[in-house]
Amino acid sequence: MILKMKFREIFLAKCLVVLFSCVKGSADKDPKVYGIQNSSVFLNIPDFKVEKQHEIIWLKNSIHLTKGKGSNVKYYKDRKKYEMFTNGTLKIDCLVEEDSGNYKVAVYSATGRLQVEKNLLLSIQEIVSKPEIKWICSQKLIKVICEVKQKNKPALYLLQNNRTLSVNGPIYTNGTWKIEYPPKARILTAKFQCEVKNDVSKRTDDQEIKCSGPQDIVLIGSIAGGSIVFIIFLALLIYCIRKKRAERYAQDDETPMQIQQVDDELKYRELSQSLVHAPQKQPCQQQRPPPQSQTQYQVVPPQPRPRTQLKSPRHMKKRP
Ligand SMILES: *[C@@H]1O[C@H](CO)[C@@H](O)[C@H](O)[C@H]1NC(C)=O
């Protein structure tokens, strides 16, 4: 009974191992190798130690590139581009996009028996350009854009305080890849980082963005409001002064000729008075200068009582 159960367990375990190795095998099948444009790449034979008697053949997309044993190597393609070492490694120079592809290496024993056969997937990529963060401040919100000038599509990320943001794009226009972070939250100041990368390179740009917030609006508003109030005050002041002057001139015109002199005299007095009381500003809406009562006496035919009152100072002046 116990023996039977143990046997079952072992069987199950064996099945799992087989399944696992199958999955692992398919995932490992074609190792990927990345090369940088305009530089070189070394293609090694994975998990195999080459010996002197071994013959090595390299193929690209089923076309022969090299065949050799030891230092005796035959080149089927561009001699300058490819170089095979005694350890079986293939070096490819001056990498261009067209060098990307499926490479195969086969190793044979001295008797012509296949020892190992491996596939490699080569991908040639350019070094990414430096990205650039741009931004637009609108309605107290930041719209962040990250751009990178290059042909091949890279992976673009926008981060705020080391947190990756979900962005729109990337979109490709006029040789530039672009992502956009729409203005969602009410951010006024924030540190942004744009990261652009591919399998061979990575570059970043950092920016601290400040959008002018409500404080600035209050400040600008108060300055504008203050200047408007000042202008209104100035206009009122000028208006009052002009009105007062106009009133005085009008009064002068109305006054008959005989009393002109008296009026002048009064004006003089008034002026000296106002000079003395200079700091006391008269309110704008004041009707008429105070010496009205005295002027009235002059317009109305002279009466006995006021005459005596005014007689002495005026007589002295009128007849020098
Ligand atoms: C690679 O080299 C060619 C000329 O040799 C040059 O025009 C091109 O800009 C280079 N590319 C890069 C990515 O450096």
Ligand SMILES: *[C@@H]1O[C@H](CO)[C@@H](O)[C@H](O)[C@H]1NC(C)=O
């Ligand atoms: C084989 O030799 C070349 C040149 O000496 C070297 O660059 C390469 O790394 C070697 N490959 C391995 C797998 O050791």
